[in-house]
Amino acid sequence: MHILMFGAGGVGGYYGARLVEAGYAVSFVARGRHAAAMTTHGLQVRSQRGDITVDRPNVVDDPAKLGTPPDVAFVCVKLMQTEEAARQLAPLATAGTAVCSLQNGVDRDEVLARHCGSAALLDGTTQIGAAIAEPGVIQHTGTMANLSYGEPQGHDSARLQALDAVLQDTAARTGGFEARQSPDIRLDIWRKFSFLAPFASLTARHRSPIGPLREASKTRAELESLIAETVAVGRAAGAALPDGREAEVMKFIDGLPAEMKSSMLHDLEAGKPLELDWLTGAVLRLGQRHGVATPANQVIYDHMESYRNG
Incomplete structure (x- = not known):
C-alpha cells in the first residue's frame, strides 16, 4: 500500500514516519524550509515511544508529481488549508485514491467532498501532541498517540479493511501508536x-x-x-x-x-x-x-x- 501524507507537520510527519519505519511506501506533501530540510537531512521524529530517522523521505510539493496515485491520502494540514488541499487531491480521488482527513474540525469533509466527491472519503481523528520543533524535526510530546478511522456512514469496506491491516501492523511493529477501526467515526x-x-x-x-x-x-x-x-x-x-x-x-x-x-x-x-x-x-x-x-x-x-x- 502506498500512502500519502498531505502535510508533514506534527500529525503527518509523525504517522508517516511510523509507516516508513514499518516498511510501507509513504510520500509526503511538504513545502518551504521543512521540506528542504527533509530532502537534505531526512525526517527526524523525537518521541518517548522511540526516535526515528527517515533518511530519504519521498517529498513533493504537489501530489500531481507522484508517479502513480497512492491508495490512501491522509489530510494533515491546518484547517484553513483544506480548500487548497482538496483541489490538489481531486485528480487523485478521481483515479481511486481514498481521502481521509485527520484534521480537527467537524465540517472539513464538506470541503473535501466538494472537490474529491463524497465516495472518495474516509474519515479519521487522532489524539497526539506533536509539532515541528525545527525544519525536518518532529517533536512528539508525551506518549499519547491514538488513531481512529472509519467509513463516514459507519459501514465496512474493502478499502477500510486494507487500511486497518496496514495501520494495525504498523502499530504492532513500531509501538508508535494505537490504531482503531471505528464503527462510528463521526x-x-x-x-x-x-x-x-x-x-x-x-x-x-x-x-x-x-x-x-x-x-x-x-x-x-x-x-x-x-x-x-x-x-x-x-x-x-x-x-x-x-x-x-x-x-x-x-x-x-x-x-x-x-x-x-x-x-x-x-x-x-x-x-x-x-x-x-x-x-x-x-x-x-x-x-x-x-x-x-x-x-x-x-x-x-x-x-x-x-x-x-x-
Whole structure:
C-alpha cells in the first residue's frame, strides 16, 4: 500500500514516519524550509515511544508529481488549508485514491467532498501532541498517540479493511501508536471536537494556559457554557453524544496539566493564522443551521475575529 501524507507537520510527519519505519511506501506533501530540510537531512521524529530517522523521505510539493496515485491520502494540514488541499487531491480521488482527513474540525469533509466527491472519503481523528520543533524535526510530546478511522456512514469496506491491516501492523511493529477501526467515526470526531473547540476558544481568548482558567469561577463558568453549547450542536447535527458528555469533558479538562495551552493559543502567540473559523466558527455555523443558540461561542468569536488571519 502506498500512502500519502498531505502535510508533514506534527500529525503527518509523525504517522508517516511510523509507516516508513514499518516498511510501507509513504510520500509526503511538504513545502518551504521543512521540506528542504527533509530532502537534505531526512525526517527526524523525537518521541518517548522511540526516535526515528527517515533518511530519504519521498517529498513533493504537489501530489500531481507522484508517479502513480497512492491508495490512501491522509489530510494533515491546518484547517484553513483544506480548500487548497482538496483541489490538489481531486485528480487523485478521481483515479481511486481514498481521502481521509485527520484534521480537527467537524465540517472539513464538506470541503473535501466538494472537490474529491463524497465516495472518495474516509474519515479519521487522532489524539497526539506533536509539532515541528525545527525544519525536518518532529517533536512528539508525551506518549499519547491514538488513531481512529472509519467509513463516514459507519459501514465496512474493502478499502477500510486494507487500511486497518496496514495501520494495525504498523502499530504492532513500531509501538508508535494505537490504531482503531471505528464503527462510528463521526461520533469519535465529535467527542474530540466537544473538548477541543471549547478548550481552544477559552485559552486563546484569555491568552492563558488552562490551569488558571479552570480555577477562576468566572472563566470556569464560561468554559462550561462553551462545552454545553458545543455538545448541544453536536447532538443536533446527528452525533450520538451520550448523556453526561458535558461532565466528561470538564473532568477531562480538570485532569490536564495546568500549563497546557491549545494549538490555537500557540498560533496566536506566534502571530500565525488561527483555526478560529473551523473551531469556534463551526459551532456558530452549525448552531445556526440546526437552530441551537450559541451565545458564549459568539462572544469568543467576536473577541478573536480580528486575529484570525495572524
